[in-house]
Amino acid sequence: MVMKAPIKMLAAAICGLLLGLPAAQADEYPERDVFVQLGMGKSDLTIYPTRLTLxxxxxxxxxxxxxxxxxxxxxxxxxxxxxxxxxLSVQAAELNRLVVINPGEPTPIVRLESSQLGGTELTTDPLEWSEAVALTEDDLHAGITIGPGQMLEWHFVPVKDGTYKFGCDDPVHAAFGMHTIITVVS
Structure with a gap:
């Protein structure tokens, strides 16, 4: 069956519009960056910030x-x-180059001078990060292991208000209060 030229053009135009839809949606609903750091200063068993509002x-x-x-x-x-x-994914960087900027703040990541935070800096250069390991939502229930120098990225949209806990599932770490209380408001 031979398709006429105007129908082919219409089909191509519709396909083009549909392919561009996700990009348009991404601009309409930008993500806000929220940073959480495991371990602060002299203690590896802390989390910062301890409270967030989403x-x-x-x-x-x-x-x-x-x-x-x-x-x-x-x-x-x-x-x-x-x-x-x-x-949802985990990836790694060299431990001596890793630090968070403005934990808990929805601000962009920028490169720091090494003297600002104890000789470490955060790099946004993707060539310096390992390949991301994809995870599923089920992993957030069971617990996700984040080793030294690793970063977890979770892209999500809260759909119900309430108060939730995010933190280390290790019993000893939890006993030290290693969790963030996240309040989701309408």
């Missing part, structure tokens, strides 16, 4: 960085159940 319906890129030499197992089962997850 909003229902806003898209977030939740970045958890472990600049310590301690392995942590993080989980957020209740928050994950009340959110729409779009992507």
């Amino acid at each position: 909003h229902v319906g806003e898209a977030y890129r939740f970045i958890v960085i472990n600049p310590t030499e301690t392995t942590h197992v993080v989980a957020a089962p209740e928050l994950e159940l009340m959110s729409l997850t779009t992507d």
Whole structure:
């Protein structure tokens, strides 16, 4: 069956519009970066910030960085159940180059001078990060291992208000209060 030229052009135009739709949607709903750091200063068994406020319906890129030499197992089962997850992954960088900027703040990542934070800096150069390991929402229930120098990225949209806990699932680390209380508001 031979298709006429106007029908072919119409079909091509519709396909082009559909292919451009995700890019247009991404511009409409930008993600807000929220940083969480595992370990601060002299203690590997702390988390910063200890409290966060997120909003229902806003898209977030939740970045958890472990600049310590301690392995942590993080989980957020209740928050994950009340959110729409779009992507979840862990990747690694050289430990001596890793630090978080403005933990808990929705600000862009920038390169730091090494003298600002104890000789470490965060790089956004993708060539300096390892290949990301994709995870599923189920991993947030069971706990995700974040080793020294690793970063967790969780892209999600909270869909229900409430108070949720995000933190280290290790019993000893939890006993030290290694969790962040996340309040989701409408």
